[in-house]
Amino acid sequence: xxxxSTKTVIAAGLLVALVLAGxxxxxxxxxxxxxxxxAADKGFSGTEAAHRAEDSPLAGYxxxxxxxxxxxxxxxxxxxxxxxxxxxxxxxxxxxxxTPAQKS
Amino acid sequence: xxxxxxxxxxxxxxATGAVAVTGVALALRGARRELDDRTAxxxxxxxxxxxxxxxxxxxxxxxxxxxxxxxALAAVLVGPATAVLCMSVxxxxxxxxxxxxxxxxxxxxxxxxxxxxxxxxWLVFRLAQSVLPKKLSMVAPAAAxxxxxxxxxxALVFVLLYAEGGAVDIPLDTLLGAMVGVHTxxxxxxxxxxxxxxxxxxxxxxDLVYGARRVLEQRPLEVKEALA
Numbered sequence: 001x002x003x004x005s006t007k008t009v010i011a012a013g014l015l016v017a018l019v020l021a022g023x024x025x026x027x028x029x030x031x032x033x034x035x036x037x038x039a040a041d042k043g044f045s046g047t048e049a050a051h052r053a054e055d056s057p058l059a060g061y062x063x064x065x066x067x068x069x070x071x072x073x074x075x076x077x078x079x080x081x082x083x084x085x086x087x088x089x090x091x092x093x094x095x096x097x098x099t100p101a102q103k104s
Numbered sequence: 105x106x107x108x109x110x111x112x113x114x115x116x117x118x119a120t121g122a123v124a125v126t127g128v129a130l131a132l133r134g135a136r137r138e139l140d141d142r143t144a145x146x147x148x149x150x151x152x153x154x155x156x157x158x159x160x161x162x163x164x165x166x167x168x169x170x171x172x173x174x175x176a177l178a179a180v181l182v183g184p185a186t187a188v189l190c191m192s193v194x195x196x197x198x199x200x201x202x203x204x205x206x207x208x209x210x211x212x213x214x215x216x217x218x219x220x221x222x223x224x225x226w227l228v229f230r231l232a233q234s235v236l237p238k239k240l241s242m243v244a245p246a247a248a249x250x251x252x253x254x255x256x257x258x259a260l261v262f263v264l265l266y267a268e269g270g271a272v273d274i275p276l277d278t279l280l281g282a283m284v285g286v287h288t289x290x291x292x293x294x295x296x297x298x299x300x301x302x303x304x305x306x307x308x309x310x311d312l313v314y315g316a317r318r319v320l321e322q323r324p325l326e327v328k329e330a331l332a
Contacts, residue, residue: 004308006145013149013305021156029161029169034286035105035262037168042279047271049110051203059203061159077159080197081152088151088193089144092186095132096139 014085021077025061026070105173105258105287106198107213109206116269121211127219128192134185138314146312147182151190153301154178155197162293170290173258175221176229176251177298180243180315181305184226191218212265216258225254229315243316244303251298255291259283 032040039045057064058076066072112120139147154174161169174194178187195213198204205213229250236242263280302313310316 006142006309006312009305009309009312010145010149013153017149017153017156020153021159025156025159028159028171029163031161031163031167031169033105033161034164034168034170034259034283034290035107037166038279038282038286039111041282042272042274044111044270044272044274047110048108049206051109052207053200053203056201056203058201061202061204076202077156080159080201081156083201084155084194084197085148085152087197088190089148091189091193092135092139092144092147095135095189096141096144097136098141 014081017081018078021081022074025077026073105170105213105217105255105262106195106205107209107216107262109208111206111271112209112212112265113269113271114208116265117208117212120215120265121208124192124211124214124218127188127214131185131188131192135183135189138183138186143182143186143312143314147186147190150174150178150181150187151193154190155194157297158194158198164286164289164293168286170255170287170293172294172297173217173221173255175217175223175258176225176247176254176294177301179222179226180229180247180250180298180302181313183314184222186314187222187226188218191222212262216262216265220258220261221254224257225250228253233315233318238319238322240306240310240316240319243306243310243313243319244299247302247315248295248299252291252295255294256284256287259287 036045053059058079061073061076063072063075066075154177157172157174161171164170175187175191178190182190192214195205195210195217199207199210229246232246232249236246263276263283266279267276305313306316310320
């Protein structure tokens with residue numbers, strides 16, 4: 001089998017993630033998730049407090065000021081993906097060993 | 105499964121916060137052993153993929169939905185300590201930027217989805233690996249099994265926390281039945297996504313999959329050379 005480079009694997013994976021967050025997310029189910037559903041059924045959803053970050057421009061996976069739902073959610077997904085990649089990437093690069101443990 | 109503010113009382117949230125801080129500190133130390141120049145990019149990819157996939161709520165019937173938690177997926181792809189870091193970053197960004205998961209509940213969410221999800225997913229994966237044939241084709245099914253079990257166990261731990269510090273007095277058995285029931289269904293979705301994601305990477309570059317290393321090390325030398 002042809003050898004696939006690490007760069008190709010990472011680039012393809014990131015592309016898939018961006019398409020999922022930026023485009024496919026529009027088609028996600030809007031129903032309450034398992035925990036919220038159980039909370040409503042068992043009568044404790046009312047204790048949920050307002051979120052301190054509810055004024056965030058991306059609160060609720062919607063971009064403030066963007067009217068189009070597809071664009072608003074897609075943009076929020078793409079921005080979130082880039083932020084997660086930057087923060088997680090920064091941490092793992094700081095933590096990693098500088099030389100590979102094993103030659104492969 | 106993102107717990108909002110107000111479901112659990114302050115002492116419980118403080119306790120889970122302390123457990124989460126300890127867990128992340130241990131993960132930072134442990135991740136050093138798992139990460140090198142070759143595997144670090146995978147960790148960035150895994151965190152990003154989990155964030156993206158968590159936006160994709162799938163229906164599980166009865167007007168209820170669920171999404172991937174990603175603990176088992178991350179543990180198998182990049183190792184359990186690095187997985188806890190990936191999950192924690194995702195949960196932190198979701199909490200601060202997207203108002204998803206309460207701020208006082210961040211510790212609770214790191215414990216449930218980060219530590220319990222990753223820990224149970226990894227343990228079940230390793231257990232399945234020790235029973236199943238030592239083949240690359242068994243890595244994805246073992247990961248799927250870990251994923252399947254990890255979700256209802258995380259739900260179970262939420263119920264234990266709620267029993268300790270829940271805002272409303274609810275009969276424990278009915279809460280347990282409801283939480284574990286719906287999260288077993290969500291666990292099936294978790295297993296499918298984990299199987300597909302792990303299976304795809306194993307198919308092209310098994311050496312990039314942390315959970316496949318043991319299998320690769322047992323294979324004849326020529327295979328290793330072909331991968332180098």
